[in-house]
Each structure stands twice: as C-alpha cells, then as structure tokens.
Amino acid sequence: MSSHYEAPIRKPLIIGDKNYHDVTVDVARPVEGRANKQWWIAFSIALAAFLWGVGCVAYTVGTGIGTWGSNKTIGWAWDITNFVWWVGIGHAGTLISAVLLLFRQKWRMAINRSAEAMTIFSVIQAAMFPVFHMGRPWLAYWVMPIPNQFGSLWVNFNSPLLWDVFAISTYLSVSLVFWWTGLLPDFAMLRDRAITPFTKRIYSTLSFGWSGRAKDWQRFEEVSLVLAGLATPLVLSVHTIVSFDFATSVIPGWHTTILPPYFVAGAIFSGFAMVNTLLIIMRKVSNLEAYITIQHIELMNIIIMITGSIVGIAYITELFIAWYSGVEYEQYAFLNRATGPYWWSYLLMMTCNVVSPQVMWVKKIRTSIMASFIISIVVNIGMWFERFVIIVTSLHRDYLPSSWTMFQPTFVDAGFYIGTIGFFFVLFLLYSRSFPVIAQAEVKSIMKTSSEKYKKLHEQHGHDNHSHSEHNH
Amino acid sequence: MYTFSSRLKTFSLVLIVLGILGIGYSFLTAPKTIEDVEKILKEEEAAHGGHHGAAAHPDAEATVHDAELTPGEGGHQHTTQELHETVPQGDHAVEHAIHDDRGHMENLEKHVTASHDAEAAHADEHHEHLEHVLHQLQNKPWSAVYVAALFFMLLSLGALAFYAIQNAAQAGWSPVLFRVMEAISAYLIPGSVIVFVLLVFGVLHFHHIFIWMDEEVVANDHLLQGKTGYLNGPFFLIRAALFMGGWILYRQYARKNSLLQDDATDNTYYKKNFKASAGFLVFFIVTESIMSWDWIMSVDPHWYSTLFGWYVFASFFVSGITAIAMITLYLKAKGYLEYVNTSHIHDLAKFMFGISVFWTYLWFSQFMLMWYANIPEEVTYYVTRIEEYNLPFFGMVAMNFVFPVLILINTDFKRLSWIVVMAGIIILCGHYLDFYNMIMPATVGDRWFIGAGEIGAILLFLGLFIFVVFTALTKAPLLAKRNPLMEESKHFHY
Secondary structure, eight states, rough: OOOOOTTSSSSBBOOSSHHHHHHHHHHHHHHHEEEEEHHHHHHHHHHHHHHHHHHHHHHHHHOOOGGGOOOSSSSSSHHHHHHHHHHHHHHHHIIIIHHHTTTTTTTGGHHHHHHHHHHHHHHHHHHHHHHEEEEEEGGGGGOOOOOOSSSOOOOOOOHHHHHHHHHHHHHHHHHHHHHHHHHHHHHHHHHHHSSHHHHHHHHHHHHHTOOOOHHHHHHHHHHHHHHHHHHHHHHHHHHHHHHHHHHTSTTTOOOOOOHHHHHHHHHHHHHHHHHHHHHHHHHHHTTOOOTHHHHHHHHHHHHHHHHHHHHHHHHHHHHHHHHOOOOOHHHHHHHHHHTTTTHHHHHHHIIIIIGGGGGSSSSSHHHHHHHHHHHHHHHHHHHHHHHHIIIIHHHSOOOOGGOOOOOOOOOOHHHHHHHHHHHHHHHHHHHHHSSSOHHHHHHHHHHHBBBHHHHHHHHTTTSSSSOOOOOOO | OOOOOOHHHHHHHHHHHHHHHHHHHHHHHHHOSSHHHHHHHHHHHHTTTTTTTTTTTTGGSOOHHHHHHHHHHHGEEEEEEHHHGGGGSSHHHHHHHHHHHHOOOHHHHHHHHHTTSSHHHHHHHHHHHHHHHHHHHHHHHHHHHHHHHHHHHHHHHHHHHHHHHHHTOSSSSSSSGGGHHHHHTTTHHHHHHHHHHHHHHEEEHHHHSSSGGOOHHHHHOOHHHHHTSOOHHHHHHHHHHHHHHHHHHHHHHHHHHHHHHHOSSHHHHHHHHHHHHHHHHHHHHHHOOOOOOOOOOOGTTTOOOHHHHHHHHHHHHHHHHHHHHHHHHHHHHOOOTTOOOOHHHHHHHHHHHHHHHHHHHHHHHHHHHHHHHHHHHHHHHHHHHHHHHOOOOHHHIIIIIIIIHHHSSTGGGHHHHHHHHHHHHHHHHHHHHHHHHHHHHHTTTHHHHHHHHHHHHHHHHEEEHHHHHHHTTSOOOOTTTTTTTHHHHHHHHO
C-alpha cells in the first residue's frame, strides 16, 4: 500500500538493531512472561475502584436516581459529563486506525492496537451512564425500535438521544471488528509460539484459524481499507451526534452551530491525551521503547497541540459570536460561564485545554516524556471540565431566575465515575497481559523503510535502489 | 520551464474582455431612478396577468409571521396594511430579525408612527418599497462582481492553505505538485487587491452590499448599534488589510524559500518553509474565521452562526484543491510535469472527494441545527433561501455533494483525467453557487437572476486567474527539485 521508499530525513520508527524475530519476541514477551509486582499493584487499585463503582451503581439501581446530585434545574450533570468524556476519549483510537491509515501514516502502526483497545474499553464505560440513568437498566433494550407486545411503545425518532443509541452502537461494532481483524495475524503468532495446549487452544480460537497464506493477507489488507473507509465517517458522526444532544435544543450555551465539529476536535484532543497517558506507561512497563519511540510521542503531542488550538478557536468563536449576536440570553450564558459562580471550572477548562497544549510548540517539551505525560493528564482533566462547563453552567441559571441553583455531586456520583475509571484500567491491564499490544505484523511491514537498522544499511550501501544524485548523507 | 502558450493567453484575454463587457452592460442597464423601477414592476405585473403580485411572489407562501411582517414585498399594499396592524403589538426583536433578513432595512418605528395616517403611510410605503427595489437592483451588478472576485481570491487562498498543510505535515506524496500550488497562490495578490478595493468602495458608499455601513440604517436599528464596535468602516478595512497582508506575506516568503531551495546545498530553506507554514496555519485559522464573518456573514448583519467560518473554509478549500487537480491535469496533458503519475491524481481526487463530504457535513450541521431549533432570528436565513433561492440552494447541495460522491467514490475513476476534470467543473460551479447563495439573498433579495453581470464577472475573474496563474508558472522550473522529500514524491505509488 504505502511507498517502499522513504526519504532519509525521516526519523526511524523502530529504534535499535531489531530484526523481524526480535519484533515477535518483544511483542510476545508481556503475554508469555509473568506479571510483575507493579502490574499487580496497579491491577488491585483499579479493581478496588471498579468494585466501589459496582457498589455505587447497585445503590443507584436499588434506590433510584435521587441518589445522584442532579436536581430539577440541573437534570443532567455528572452522568452526561462522564458519558461525553468517555465517548470522546474513544475517538483517538478510531482516528489512528482509520484516518491515519488512509493518510498512510506509518507511525500509527506501533500505537493503533492499544488506541483501538482504549476506544472499545472507553465506549463501554460511556454506555453505562445512560443505561443506569434509565433507572431500570434491565429494560434498556426498549431504546431499540423493536416490534413489541407492550402496546404502543415506540422510540422517538426525532430525539438526538435515540440517534446517539444508533451512533454509539454502530461505532462500537465497527471499532470492534476493526480491532479484531487487525489482531488475527498477531493472535496467530501467539498461537504458533504457545507452549501449553490450553493457550494454544485459546489463541487459535481467537485468531479464527489464520493460516498466513497469501490469500489471507490479501483479504486482510482489503478489509482493513474498507473498514477504514467505513470508520472515517464514524469518527465525525459519533461525536457530532453527541453534540446534537445539546445543540438541537434552544438553551443558550448549548444551541450553537459550531458544536458538531468542535466536539469532534475536542474528542480527538482528549483521546490522544489518553493514548499518550497509557502508552507512556506501557512502553516503559512492557519494554516497548524501541517501537513506541519519542518520535511517536512527539507526533501525538503535535496532534494534541493542533486539536487543542482548534478547540480554543471554537471557545473564542462562541464567546465572540455570543457578543456579536446581540441576543441577551446568549450573552448572559457566556458571561455567566466566565464570571458566574462556576468561573473556576471555566478557568480550568481554558487553562488545561487552550493554554497547556501551546507549550508543545517548544520541541524540548514535546519530546520530553515527563512533560508529555503531565500534559496528557492535564488535558484529560480539562476536557472533563469542558463538558462540565457546557452542561452544568448552561443549565444552572435558566430563563427563570427563581429556579437558579447550584449542583452538588453526591458520593454516588463520584463513586460511579471513579468506578468506570477503575473498570477501564482493569480491562486495559488485562489486555496488556493477554493481547499483542503492538500490531507486530504491521510493524514488520515497515521494517525495511523505517527501522533504524535498515536506515543505516541504506546509508552505508546507498541501497536506496533509486538514484539520488542530490542526497547528502 | 513552462511557456504560456499564446492560445491560452489569448483565451484568458478574451475572457477578460467579455467579462468587462458583461459587467459594463449590467451596470448600464441597472435602473437609475425610482421611475425606472416603477416601470419594471409594472411590466412584471403585466406579465403576471395584472394580479397584484402577491401570488406571483414566492414569499406569498411564507409563514404567517413573514407575510405579516414583511413590508411591501413585491409591491402589494395588502401586506403593508397587515404590517400596520400587527407592528404595534408585535415583538420587536423578532420583527427586527425577520424584517431585515428579508433584505429590508427601513425604519420600523417610522412604520408605526406612519400608521396613524393610513393614507400617507401607504404613499410612503409604496415609495419606500420602490426605493428598496431600486437599491436591490442597483446592488445586483456590484454583488455579482463581489461574489466572483471573492470566490477566485478565496480559491487561491484555499490552494495556499493546502500548500501550507503539505509543508507543515512534511507530506511525501505532494512535492511534485508544489510549483502548481505556488502558481495558483500567485493570484492571491491581485485577487486580494480587487476584493480590498471592493470593500473600500463599500465603506465609501459606492455600493450597498454591506447594509451596516449605512449610518441611517444603523441609527434606526438597535441590534446594529450594539455591533458598531466591531462593524464599522475603519476597523473593517484595517482587519481586511491585516489579513490579506499576512496571507500574501507568507505566500511570498514561502515561494522565495521554495525557489532558493532549488539550488541550495542543504535543507535550510526547506526548514524555514516548514516553520513558516506552521506559523501561517495558526494565523490562517484565526483570520479565516474572522474574514468570513466580515466579508460574508455581515451582509446579513442580524444573522449569526458560530460554524460559519469553518463552513466557508470547507467551500474554498475544496475549490482550491480542485483547481490544483485541474491545472495539474492540463499541464500533464501538455507534456509537462513528467513525474506526476496517476497516483498523484488519485490522491488529489481523494481530497476533492473527502473535502466535498466534509463541506456537506458542515453544511448539514449548520442547516440541521437551525432547522431543528427553529429560532426565528436564525431560521429566517434558511427560510429566505429555501423560498426565494430554492433551485440554487438545493442545486448546490447536489453539485457539491451528491455528484462528487457518486462519481469520485470509485477508485478507477479517480485516475481518469476526464472524470476528474468533469467532477472538478461541477464542484467549482457548485461552490461558486454556494458563495452566490451566501451573498445575494441579503443584497438583492428575490430580485436575483444569473445574467450578464454574473456571467461577466465569472469570465473576467476566470480570465484574470488563468492569466496570472499561468504567467506565474513560467517563472520557475515546474519541479521543486531540491526538496528533501522530492524522491518520495517522484516514486509515489499508491
């Protein structure tokens, strides 16, 4: 698919003196080896958080939504904030696997597997909020337009919330298929290396009987491209429809046309931040520094910087147009955001999302592991507050001053949220010990063009097999 | 080196001459006085079978609100009467919004007081209406020139933005096309000067495309008074000069570095361009939005949309990419650009396809949200367009979305020159229509038609565009040979 020639000025994507077998061994090691102490500590913490979350959800289901801090004026608060936050995080995975594939970005190959895993795990977290907000989650299937014998029970196709059901479920299914398709040759690799019959059995089931014949590869490439084409509009559509949940209303602060593309940019922004958070830890813990290099982190930082700037432009556009519109309510909504009782959340949002990524203009900072890690966390905090600002501050002072109020989260709100973070990390930690976390088959396909070893060979022997009269080595 | 063939040169000059003739004709035939307008309206009425005009006018089907609050649209006393009855009880904010989004900027207060004396008011109303139609018809040739001037200038800005993105992203496939992109961006200089002069003419009241420049209108319009801190002549022109200056500065600097890199021994100029492009893109994303509010959105000065800037961007961006593809194919057909292969064309066509879909996404987002929320001061923008510009409004969606998607989704089609050229022509016409739909409803209202002025303006700027771009192509080798990514581009194979 991609070109077989690469300009010498491009930095290597695989560091060190790696050959094809080394890649196999490095990727299989975390799966075949034993978990270390750090992994167990992290897993225990995540599991504890998850269990607390389970408790809070059980309490919610048993007692009712009144256990949350939402009130009559602020009917939506942490629940929808967390939902949008998690859905947003998922976007980077799809962008890396689909859009970057279409743009033939070779650097996606080391990070796509984990980014896609992150997508799936975070969509699972997101889905829990609307499901448990229903009060009777066992009737969740009523959101589907299925013929039924309960009478005139039918979904409201005019509601963006229903569009969300379709958007998110499509998104989850396509992401899952995409992820699994890519996993097939890698599962087969684990299967072929497995020593115990049990693991062999498991990985041979997971790899769907991958044979490694030319026909397998040809179909694999073809289906990847088709799925990339299908998933690309999904990157836009999912968060667009999430934004419709707000933008179709007539609530000042919600009803603004920039919301769809700006939500998408924000989603990619927070998603890349989360990929950075996860991979900076993983490359260290699983000894994958040769594949997930500083160059990868730098490129992700640049995407964080670009999407952060786009989000910043959108914030400022909203502010300016609110003034320009001359509509009193619109003007007040934004004035209240910046200077009202929730000014601190607005300030947090602005600093974390607009100001903090701008430091990435400095090469020293965007190539520093520590700085990247800190900023990735800061961005995720900022993006949570962005949703909080949009949702709670737009609602808490509505058209009727007598109903103005504040939002006070309860321990259940917090517990549910922390529980999903715990659940997410439980899934991710399990994944990192049982799945090939790097798409080794794909990484091998760029060895000859993009690895440090081969780049050196090209340089020494002028093996570029193209005539470059003007190359200055 | 490329030589500008005398045939193409003559062709571009013929276009310019034809264009000037068409524009001149449209200015000469525009009505000069109220009497001319009266004559035109009489003729129209006669053509409509002596009916009072209400039924013949599309806005007769407007919503109750519109029908009641639109004074004298189409010369029917009967609607003006309704206005007098409803205005005193009406909600002023809503009236204002609907009122002038239909293109009427008369003083509502005046109507209210005038209603005390119905007889006098009717005479006044009729007179005002005639004056209004006169303004619309006098605006028409100016608007036609403005739309075309803006379209070609922004098209070249779109190509420049694409070039900057290629540089900043260190794209490996596109360097063989750099000289084509640079040549297209050469039009930015004359194009900006022309648009700037048109904006200055507006501030000097030579034309009335921007109604907020009229002090009398502002004096009677509460909402516009609130915007004078931003919408005022001097600040408007300072912004325009600053934005155009910034874009041209980058264009000249990047072109200079690109030429210097040809004979360089290292990558200094390449790196300079990389940095300049990143900086330009930051400047561009900010200025592009503001530019779209200033030069386009403010023709409907009561209406606003936060998405507008990005929507306009998508429109001229895809036009710029289409121009790159079409000029590349022309040069290739003439035997130039030896390193450009079908994979490069394929990639350009992919961008034409992708950005067309992106444009539609933004079009839909803006349209759907306003349609769904149905807030009067917002939705009036689309009501006007659907009622009075139905064919160009929906025709543009077919041309900019349905057609390119259907024709360019096929992999093989993206490699066929004639298909890419055909799709390109449709896309360019469609996006011209997009700009037409953005300007005309505010400046000429329901008095639109595509006549000598519109076609003349397109021909004039197309001729000028061809002349400037192909002259720029002759100035430098068509291959930016020392670009460090050039080998990747030469061997690019999809």
